[in-house]
Amino acid sequence: MLKIYKSLESGPLKELNLKTLEKGAWINIVSPTPYELKVVSNLTEVEPDFLRSALDDEERSHIDVEDNSIMVLTNLPITRAPEAYDTLPLAIILTSEYIITVCLEDTHVISEFNQHTSSTFRTFKKTRFLLQILYKSATYYLRYLRQIDKLSDEIEIKLRESLQNREILRLLELQKGLTYFNASLRSNAAVLDKLMRIRLNHSVQGIIKVYEEDEDLLEDVIIENKQAREMGDMYSTILSRMADTFSSIMSNNLNLVMRFLTAVTIILAIPTAISGFFGMNVAIPFADNPLGFLYVSILAIFLAGCCAIFLWRRNMF
Structure with missing residues (x-):
């Protein structure tokens, strides 16, 4: 699926297509076909490898810089089931004229940027839009971590009453989700650190333009990501000790x-x-x-x- 949007000065989003592509547009690609990747690569002069990088669901967060584009690959939090958590790579590619997002699935993070919230972002302000996506991703990490904390408390109460295999398996499922989250948050932190450094690189200032408001937003993203990492580490330790404790009780x-x-x-x-x-x-x-x-x-x-x-x-x- 390929959708193209551009923010109007008045606020709403204008939907475009490949024939009416304009400067400052946002090209959102979800589960793309080889034809869509080829067309977008030709129109935007973006490396095909950049567009394909997010199609590997095991890809870790990193930043790649080419002469005319920058690719920021981050991992987003997703839910596979009510108690099954996972992460998914999202490639955000910035050129001098466009911002491109590529993902294997439609996620809550990207879905937050729509006609109803169009007044909160501008597609032609590419750097700020990039940081807003990263900030939204960090807030979803925090939201899902709080959900995991509530679920772990519920499981603990049930395990105190009766040790059943179902509750133990639920606990293991949450531990697996936390492991994915912790690994992704660490790699996302490395991406943010590199983003802090390359924003001062003169060779990319034509692509990434950081204003004072963007500096504040970048600091907010780093703070939110750091908070999510600390929460993830804490909840992971709690769940691990809880599992060990109840295993000892069962023995x-x-x-x-x-x-x-x-x-x-x-x-x-x-x-x-x-x-x-x-x-x-x-x-x-x-x-x-x-x-x-x-x-x-x-x-x-x-x-x-x-x-x-x-x-x-x-x-x-």
């Missing part, structure tokens, strides 16, 4: 059950042994006594009771 519960079953087995072994002894086809005590069965039963119960009391005092129950 301890299993040991208690095994100890109880062992004690019951020992107690039941006593009447079994006595009944086996008196059931032998040889001369035995009480063989001719009409109350012999009662005596044997009382003896078995008495010895089993003594064994049970002994084990109870040894905390086997």
Whole structure:
């Protein structure tokens, strides 16, 4: 899917196409076809590798600079399911005339920039638009991290009541999402650091023009990303320790059950042994006594009771 927009001076977005492409337009490409990539590359004179870089879902965040364009590849937070979190690469390419975004899927971050929010951004202010996308990505990281924190609290309460495999698997799913987030936030931080440096490079000032307002926005992006990293590290540590704690609890519960079953087995072994002894086809005590069965039963119960009391005092129950 390929959409082209340009902000009007009055605020609303003007939708364009490849034939009416204008300077200052935003070219948004989602899950592109090879034909779309080729056409956009020819029209904008952008390296085809720049356009294809976001099509590898394992690609890490980085910045590439060419003579006439800069490619900022960042990782966005996404949700695969209500409790399944992941990241997805987004390539933001700046040229002297256009800003291009390429992604494998339509994400919440890019969807935030639409006709309803068109008054908050301008496509022809490319550097500021780039920073606004990065800022929106950082805010979504924070939003999803808070969701993970709430879900982990809910899982902890349920695990305190009953240790079930379903809750343990939910916990592992959140841990996996946090691992993706932490890795992406670290690489995004490296991108922001490099962006801080190259903004002063004279060779790219024709593409990236940083004004005072943009400097403030860049600082806000760095602060938000740093906060998200700290939250991610903290929640990851909490979930890891929670998983270890409940694993220990499950092992301890299993040991208690095994100890109880062992004690019951020992107690039941006593009447079994006595009944086996008196059931032998040889001369035995009480063989001719009409109350012999009662005596044997009382003896078995008495010895089993003594064994049970002994084990109870040894905390086997």
